[in-house]
Amino acid sequence: MTVAGLAAAFGSGAMTNSLAEIAGGEVFFLTGTNTTENHPVIATKMKQAVTKGTAKLIVADPRAIDMTRFADIWLRQTPGTDVALINGLMHVIIEEGLYDEEYVRSRTEGFEEMREVLKRYTPQFVEGIAGVAQDDIRKAARLYAGAKRASIFYAMGITQHITGTDNVKSLANLAMLCGNVGIESAGVNPLRGQNNVQGACDLGALPNVYTGYQQVGDAAARKKFATAWKASGLPDKPGLTATEMIPAAAKGELKAMYIMGENPLVSDADLKHVEQGLKNLAFLVVQDIFLTETAQLADVVLPAACFAEKDGTFTNTERRVQRVRKGVEPPGEARADWEIIADLAARMGYAMQYRSAEDIFAEFTELTPSYAGISYKRLEKEGGIQWPCPTPKHPGTPYLHKDKFVRGKGLFHPVEFIPPAELPDKDYPLLLTTGRVLYHYHTGSMTRRDNGLNFRYPEGHVEVHPVDALELGVAEGEKVRVASRRGEIEIPVAVTPRSLQGTVFIPFHFFEAAANRLTNPVLDPIGKIPEFKVCAVRVEKLG
């Protein structure tokens, strides 16, 4: 996944550049991001540059997403073949001498090892794996490498594979090869799917790091936090990821869970096992704004305030810390999440005394060098500030790795193509890929309660290619059964050529026809992200 892959290559796992820099871009390479649906306002900036003629657009995506309408080149790779495709692009760039030799020499290491691996990824070889015409691979390689400033944007289409970390490393390789990291309007830019994924990672809601990616395994970091928190015996071993906790619960190793504002019973892969895991817990407490599918399994439910009812900060995809302001009161007795946590801590014998969200902010900025220069006062005056912002006078950092990578030299990784864990076969002949739609958000607990959004998108569909629909004998709107080795759902068909023949797409927002009953919980070995983007399914007519 993003943090692991980019941190290995560059030393920092965040979007390298800024959204405002899109206006100055020459070439955009979008892959695994359905930008108009998942980051619509970011997409507007790209579309503006492309329609004005100041930028060219390459889209690499198996689905005919809306951005392909604006693309100069559309590479329609078979799902799960990203490493091969990116290696193919790099093969051409090296073969044709289009790479930035000076940059590679002075700012990176590991080039020769990678070059060795790339040798066999000829356009012809890649066409055989990814199904993209050799000529298009060459054209895209030349367009990307020919630009002075080319930026890569990606999202979950890249990360949600067993090779998610490899995919990210490959994109980092491509960007470094052409000298596109550490300059304006370029870089490698993961578009974070939720309002505060970046902030949740930055503030240490990860099993291996404290705030600002300070490792729990590092004795000095442990000591620093133990002192600040007046806590003894902070554990030094990284904990379980979200995707490991559920299986641990199913095995009885995990006995209790405290879940705040998450709904794994819709969002996680292989829901049957998620349900078994959660039900196997001795104690489950869920803190949320609605009685979600997950909350219904809880022993205790704690009512929380929503974003409009509390103060705080979010950090957006471009590392910009911005204020969240309370506008209205929470309903009934609901309280802000931070107040609930502090109260619970006190009842467990640990005092957490904060008068306001600002108090908490002041505490963690002292412990977090990249946030150290940011304060509510500055945010009020300056709007958002992009980390790293180490001192109160520092203006914030629009793009990373200028002159020098965070890790010193940028590191190329030789990456070989590995096929997805489960591919279509005789019993499950179609490939399922999942994602989001414009009108809904994650597990739908907020958006599915909205008349406007439901007017546009009231229920889930399985998108089936017209040729497949004909072969299956199913028509538009007809309810079908979709089954995988993990489970089955009933869901209406939308006949559309948006997905490749042989591939079906289901959005995961809809609990009653949950795509994640079908998905494969196999994980990327480093990022521990499930392979939501590829599994094998069968579509059957009902009755």
Added chain:
Amino acid sequence: MSDRITVTIDGRAVEAVKGETILDLATRVGIKIPTLCYHPRLPIVGACRVCVVEVEGARALVASCAFPVEQEGMVIKTDTERVKAARRLVVELLLASGDHNCLLCESNGHCELQDLVYELKIEQPRFSAEPPRHPLDNANPMIYRDLNKCILCGRCVRGCNEVQVNQVIDFGYRGGKTKIITAADRSYGDSNCVFCGECVQLCPVGALVENKARFAGRPWDIKKVPTTCTYCGTGCTIDLNIIDGRVVKITGNESGVTNQGSLCVKGRFGYEFIHHPDRLTTPLIKEDGRFREATWAEALDVTARKLGQIKEKHGPDSIGGLSSARCTNEENYLMQKFMRAVIGTNNIDHCARL
């Protein structure tokens, strides 16, 4: 510097940047020129002629939003009788061209045409014309479109095509029959509109309004609280529009760093969850498989006791915490601090992987 020139505006000698528009210059030096089709975020078309001014030596009045300040010594007059008469004529014609009854309009008090009528001291409309009788487009819950109030300034068209690049609406038909249409002149709901609402935000009159916010309260009662959108990672700045403790509307904040006022359908229209009757309002404790309402003291005590017992019996690593990418930085920090310092485990994660 060579790009600096001195010009005279309303009798004052001021320094101008060569090439800037008269409107930009006037705004900078504190002279207000009324506008209608102009919007700072949009390409300039100079169509409505409300912003006309006199430039000495020019044959006709010029549209200040489009006319560049080019010549040293240029003399500009923004407030002459000739200028005022021309503006008044434009506004009176607009007033006559549509169904502009402020009493029956949602935008009353938040309307640039209404403001202009007042500013130009128009007491009696001079012209009368048949109202256009366009059918209402109100079948979707998000955008209420009444083209009878449309003044054809084209801000919505530019917003749709050049800001959002959604390419849904444009000018259709010709001459007196001109109106803003979607492809094949369908309603918004039947078109390929993605309901970003850019057109609503840019509409200076009551032709495009937020359908959900109709009759929810008057513009002058709205308290706006700027905050950050709760949906994707873009981090658009939004304004909560609040009346009597309820969010009745969300608008894009034009000074938002990442969005400059633009939003998407979720950010602009997806706010009903805030005051939804399904919201949890009290702690719940499950007994015999069923939830019952509980006090905070009860619920927190049960939780603290259970977590304490399990930690005692099975060790801290038998407990896991999921924090949330929907919560604030402060809350994420506190959640991981709780798991690490209070429970004593690194079993803390959130949905970054999902």
